[in-house]
Amino acid sequence: MSAFFSMGGYALYVWSSWGIGVAVLIAITWHSLSRAQYARIRLNELEHTNNSTDKDQQSENDQDA
Amino acid sequence: MRDLSPKAKRGIALLMVVSALGLAVMLVLTALRDHVVFFYGPSDIRDQASQGQIVRLGGLVAENSVTTLADGIGFTITDGTSSMDVVYAGVLPDLFREGQGVVTEGVLDNDIFRANNVLAKHDETYMPAEVADMLKDQGVWKGQE
Amino acid sequence: MFDYLANPTRFRKITAALLPVVVMVSAIAFALGLYLAFFASPxxxxxxxxVRIMYIHVPAAWMAMLTYILMAVAAIFYLVWRHPLADIGARAMAxxxxxxxxxTLLTGSFWGRPIxxxxxxxxARLTSMLILFFLYLGYMALADGFERAERGSKPACLLLLVGVINLPIIxxxxxxxxxxxxxxxxxRLDGPxxxxxxxxxxxxxALAMLSWFIAITILQMSRLIMQRRVSNLEARESWS
Incomplete structure (x- = not known):
C-alpha cells in the first residue's frame, strides 16, 4: 500500500497533478451549480412579483432567447 | 456587394478579416522560424552560435561517453552525423542516461560546450518495461537503448 | 440546428433529458478512469x-483545444447569423x-520537473499552450467586461476567431x-x-472529461438564459 502511495519516489508530482486536476474540475462544477441556483432563485422572485404581465413577458422572452 | 443580404456581408467581412490576420501570423512565424527553435543540434551549433554566447544544444547522449571529470561530468551529444563534447557540473534530471535525448544550455568554448543546465528530452513512445524487454529480445527494438 | 434549438422550451426539454445521461457517463468514466490509471496500467x-500524470494531462490538453474549436464555431454562428444562443454557448464553454x-499547464509542469x-x-509547445490559456481569460474578460452583457459579445467572438490560428500552432x-x-x-499518421x-x-x-464538459456547458447555458430573462424583467420593473 505504501508502495502505491510513494509512486516509485514520484509521489509529490503524481499526486499533486491529480490533486490539482480534480480540484479544478470540482471548483468549476461548484461554481456553475451555485450561479445557476442563484439565477433560478432571482428569476422566480421576479416572475412572482410580476404575475400580471406574465403573458407578454413570455412571448418577449421567446424572442430574445 | 449591394445585392447581398446583411448576413452574407457580415460573413464575407469576417472571412476577410480572419484570413488577413491568419496570413499575417503565418508571415510572422515564417520570419521567426529560426528563432522559435528551442535548441540546435551538434551539426548546426558551430554555424549558429558564436563563442561565449548562451545557446541550447540538443541531441542524444552518445553511448559510453559519460565520464566523471575533475570539474563535473563529461558526455558527448550526437545527432548521428555530428557530435560535440559537453562539460557540466550540476544536478542531472532523472531521465538522463546514455542513448537518451537531452537539451543543454550553455556556451561554446572552442570545441567544447560548457553547459550550465541539462534537461532530458524523451520521445513519444510509451510502454511497460516488460514489453520493451520483449521487443529487445526479439530483436525488433527500434527505440533508444 | 441553432434555429431548431433556439426555442427556449425545446432547448430546456432536450437538455433536461441529456443532463442526467452525461452526468452518469461522466461519473462512471471517472471511476473507471481512476481505476485504470492507478491500478490497471503499468x-x-x-x-x-x-506516466500516470499523462492520464490527466493529455485528456485535459485535448479538451482545451476541442473546447476552443467549439467556441470558435459558436462565434461564427453568432457573428454571421446573430444567433443569441450561439453567443450563450460560447460564454458557457469559456x-x-x-x-x-x-x-494542462499545471500537470505538465509537475510532469516536466522530475522527467x-x-x-x-x-x-513552442508550452508557450502556445500558455497563449491558449490567455485567450480563454481574454475572452472571458471581454465578454463580461460590459455593464450590458450583450455589448461584449461581438468583440469577444472576434477575439476567439483571431485566436484560432493558435490551434494548429499548438x-x-x-x-x-x-x-x-x-x-x-x-x-499521429502511423498510429499511436x-x-x-x-x-x-x-x-x-478523455470520455470522462468530455461528458463532464457537456454537463457543465448545459448548466451554464441554462443559467445564462435565465440571467438574460432576469435582466429583461429587471429592466421592465424599473420602467414601470
Whole structure:
C-alpha cells in the first residue's frame, strides 16, 4: 500500500497533478451549480412579483432567447 | 456587394478579416522560424552560435561517453552525423542516461560546450518495461537503448 | 440546428433529458478512469510511475483545444447569423475551457520537473499552450467586461476567431520546430506509439472529461438564459 502511495519516489508530482486536476474540475462544477441556483432563485422572485404581465413577458422572452 | 443580404456581408467581412490576420501570423512565424527553435543540434551549433554566447544544444547522449571529470561530468551529444563534447557540473534530471535525448544550455568554448543546465528530452513512445524487454529480445527494438 | 434549438422550451426539454445521461457517463468514466490509471496500467519503461500524470494531462490538453474549436464555431454562428444562443454557448464553454488549459499547464509542469528537469521552458509547445490559456481569460474578460452583457459579445467572438490560428500552432509545434516537448503519441499518421494498456486509461479519462464538459456547458447555458430573462424583467420593473 505504501508502495502505491510513494509512486516509485514520484509521489509529490503524481499526486499533486491529480490533486490539482480534480480540484479544478470540482471548483468549476461548484461554481456553475451555485450561479445557476442563484439565477433560478432571482428569476422566480421576479416572475412572482410580476404575475400580471406574465403573458407578454413570455412571448418577449421567446424572442430574445 | 449591394445585392447581398446583411448576413452574407457580415460573413464575407469576417472571412476577410480572419484570413488577413491568419496570413499575417503565418508571415510572422515564417520570419521567426529560426528563432522559435528551442535548441540546435551538434551539426548546426558551430554555424549558429558564436563563442561565449548562451545557446541550447540538443541531441542524444552518445553511448559510453559519460565520464566523471575533475570539474563535473563529461558526455558527448550526437545527432548521428555530428557530435560535440559537453562539460557540466550540476544536478542531472532523472531521465538522463546514455542513448537518451537531452537539451543543454550553455556556451561554446572552442570545441567544447560548457553547459550550465541539462534537461532530458524523451520521445513519444510509451510502454511497460516488460514489453520493451520483449521487443529487445526479439530483436525488433527500434527505440533508444 | 441553432434555429431548431433556439426555442427556449425545446432547448430546456432536450437538455433536461441529456443532463442526467452525461452526468452518469461522466461519473462512471471517472471511476473507471481512476481505476485504470492507478491500478490497471503499468509503469513506463523510461518514465516509471510519472506516466500516470499523462492520464490527466493529455485528456485535459485535448479538451482545451476541442473546447476552443467549439467556441470558435459558436462565434461564427453568432457573428454571421446573430444567433443569441450561439453567443450563450460560447460564454458557457469559456470557464471549463480555461479550466482544461490550466490543468494542462499545471500537470505538465509537475510532469516536466522530475522527467525533463524543469518546471517550465519557453519552447513552442508550452508557450502556445500558455497563449491558449490567455485567450480563454481574454475572452472571458471581454465578454463580461460590459455593464450590458450583450455589448461584449461581438468583440469577444472576434477575439476567439483571431485566436484560432493558435490551434494548429499548438498541434504542430512539436513537428515544425525543435521543442523540449515530445511529439504526438496518439493522434499521429502511423498510429499511436503508446501501449494499449496505457491508451485505455487515456481514452476513458478523455470520455470522462468530455461528458463532464457537456454537463457543465448545459448548466451554464441554462443559467445564462435565465440571467438574460432576469435582466429583461429587471429592466421592465424599473420602467414601470
Amino acid at each position: 509503469a513506463d519503461y523510461q518514465q516509471g510511475e510519472t 470557464l471549463p475551457g480555461a479550466g482544461f488549459a490550466l490543468i 525533463w528537469g524543469t518546471w517550465w521552458v519557453w519552447d 498541434k504542430f509545434s512539436v513537428d515544425w520546430w525543435n521543442t523540449l516537448h515530445q511529439g504526438s503519441s496518439v493522434l 506509439s503508446i501501449d494499449p494498456a496505457m491508451l485505455k486509461p487515456l481514452l476513458v479519462m
